[in-house]
Amino acid sequence: MTQMKFLFTLLLVGLVQLSMAQTPKINEDSVYIRQHYTKMERMVPMRDGVKLFTSIYVPKDIASGKKYPIMLNRTPYSVAPYGDTLYKTSLGPSMLFARDGYIFVYQDVRGKYMSEGSFEAYRPFIPNKKNATDNDESSDAYDAIEWLVKNIEGNNGKVGTWGISSPGYYSTMTTIESHPALKAASPQAPVTDWFMGDDRHHNGAFFLMGTFAFISGFGAPRPVPAAKARPGFSAYGTPDGYEFYMKLGPLKNVNERIFKGENRIWNQLMENETYNEFWQSRTPVPHFKNVKPAVMVVGGWFDQEDLYGPLKAYEGIEKNSPSSSNRLVMGPWIHGGWARGKGESLGHIRFGSATSEFYQKNIELPFFNHHLKDAPDPKLPEAYIFETGANQWRTYDQWPPKNSVEKKLYFHPDGKLSFNPTPESIQKGKEPAFN
Template sequence: MAEMQIEFDVPAEMRDGTVLRADVYRPGGTGPWPVLLSRLPYGKQMPMALAILDPLAAARRGFMVVIQDTRGRFASEGQWEPWTYEESDGYDTVRWAAALPGANGSVGMIGASYFGNTQWMAALSKPPELKAIAPMVTWSDPDDGLWTRGGAVELGITAPWTLMMGADALTRRHGTDPAALVGGITGLVRDLDGLAGGGYGELPVGRFPAFARHDLPELGYERSRREPDWARSCRVAGRHDEVDLPTFQVGGWYDIFTQGTLDNFTAMRRAGRPATLIMGPWTHTNQQHVIGDVNFGFAANSAFMGMRGRLHDMQLDWYQRAIGDGEALEPDTGRVLLFVMGVNQWREEREWPLSRAVDTDFHLHADGRLTLEPPSTAEQPEEFTYDPMDPVPTTGGALLLSDEFRAGPLDQTVVEAREDVLVFSTEPLTEDTEVTGRVRAVLFAATDGPSTDWVARLCDVDENGVSRNITDGIVRVRAATPGEAAEHVVDLWSTSIVFRAGHRIRVQITSSNFPRWDRNLNTDEPEQDATTARVARQQVFHDPDRPSRIILPVVPPA
């Protein structure tokens, strides 16, 4: 390690002449070494990047590490456009990194979120030197968690991400005009700080005013609606068969891309590729053991992993076998490591989803009960009023919003006291009940307008009566027939939890979760133009012909 060498801002020329720059960490000695590459837009020396790929630890293990600023960011040249160039730049960068002095010609990639997706895009471009990827907390379909979810706009992440990314864009734009730069950054910070205080509520959502004020490239929702073909620039879904590489995938039950991680894993397994999956109780930015209001035990911490050591070391162990000097990965190599909440234990599996899980219907009833028995007689529908100007506030969940909003499991008392939130609960459970897998709600519901949203949330109510959120989902209904009941399926994504004996299983039904998702204004106008709201009268049915229910994948006791 005393001989380790670091080169800063090493240039790599892309096919169009644009120069991207990377920091290169070489172990002591002469090599040659396999290369671990990370490409990110957040600054290659920022603590988050160095924490996800610890270059000193990797160099100690015999890897050359290359961390690159993506096009148009920080030390790299070019115009900043989220996603547009990541496939072609990924290809060119992998080939360049493989040919660096001291490299042995084999490249693996590692990183999270945006720089999890840069791995997938590079893999889809098929540079011959790329041998394995290790994406963390990243999506599969951008319209299932990145730009939209169930048809609703992912406003919660879109707004702060775009504004935070704007600082470097404004610095480049006004680099020779200090006064303009100060004015631009001041206005940007004002909008960022003001999101929770009203900025999130600006309309129209589909042409968000704050982005226009600063002329910033946004996360991609608006562009993807103008240019549907462009959306392919960061979509992995439907293309997994093109990736003939082993993958090591990491996600969290409270991550904004929980289902994307699982979908990427299952698709790679289905394609016959070696694939490893680790799912912790984590959020997008927190891989420790206290998540939201819950202490899951130190075993949950990514620095411990239930006595398995650091998650980062587990990744390096895997890379030692995939591209290093360890025992090579066999075609069927791969495992699933799940953190089961409730009992707070890691459990090794060989598959996802679990074939032994049984989809089990829990039915909604008019008296607020949630039972295994469907309604046997006619029950009056539940009704509530949904006012887009007084939406249900986001309280915990798989989210990444401005800092005022905490992710993870939080006390739902304030939410459940609202008149526009329906609550259905089981009796206290007589035995532990494990739910591991995909959760769905089937709602027979009506609205008096042409459009609305339906939100379903699964909660765990402890023996003291405290309800905490587990997972949720939304579906946007367009071209509704006013007053007519229709069947709507809400995808709550996936989880793994044991509801302990004495706890209750609870379901919330409502029509908003703001600002995580944009408000449906109940007019059916396109989000690009809608600025006028109307109040909607909502009905949820639960009778023999319209059995609203939540479907839970129940795992039988061993």
């Protein structure tokens, strides 16, 4: 019993120390934001009259005549907290931006949370708009930027956009038929194709568990603007996912037993099982033409959600807008790992340095400062790639690198992989391999 009490005391002390180690940093950032920024909320009109809820943080010293660029983040995941007196605990891609001085703008996209209108997941781009009702995420971004540069006091007329995952997609869309004030964009782990490789499908294979859990909330009806979304499904009745889905039976039972046909995004997924016009119209890749702002696409090698997106977005701009300023950064990160934590490890694998901090300080902030604040050119390479194993950042003047060769990996017995095919596969004329 004495030993148990001793162990419990050690655990309690450890938890208290951990809490004390984490809390001051959060409080320090929160205090800094409140001391240096003023928050305001506005309903920003789009060309068709729909108004989008927009949360704006402006440096207090604009009163002395200082001017700052705008950093815009458009999101389907809420700009919370709502209310002029309630502040975010962090601003920008990292707190380095908040301390450097920017105007930060967060906007609920059309049909989400406190914004008006109807939501459409990855709304198809309309190339030749004929009237105000022809709107998409590119036009909504254009209208938002137009309003911001005209109405937000203390801005220097330059705008940058960024976002991770779905907000990364919205950053991507700002680069298509972009507003003249948009000078830099950083789509990070951007959703680029929900069928071929991002989130819901990978090469057409449906990711059932992740999709059901996510879409149960993300696709739930929202009849009127609301600060809180409907919660996702939680009545699994078992901690065993395999057991739940075996008992659920065929996919049609999801609607019959749970969604009752009300979840529009789930219905769209079920109705479009092949790479048809529905999916093809939702990828921005064919529309990367004459991209004018500088672009820096960011992704993580260990991102199981959106590894496809950043590589495909970068490739699409290179192919369809070859004269554009377009860069790629790929690090040893999970989904969004470059924006949180130090990036020193993944599980038990160590990378030998704080890769996320390096990226934030030496790549991300200098990129935006150069294009939005006329800071010196950091002379970033075309591709900044972290090589695991060697644990080194490599720089390239193109991606894939010159003289690189694509190879196949082959499945071997006992769970092994090799660049050499097995004798059995050669004899049978089969090559169980993947690129």
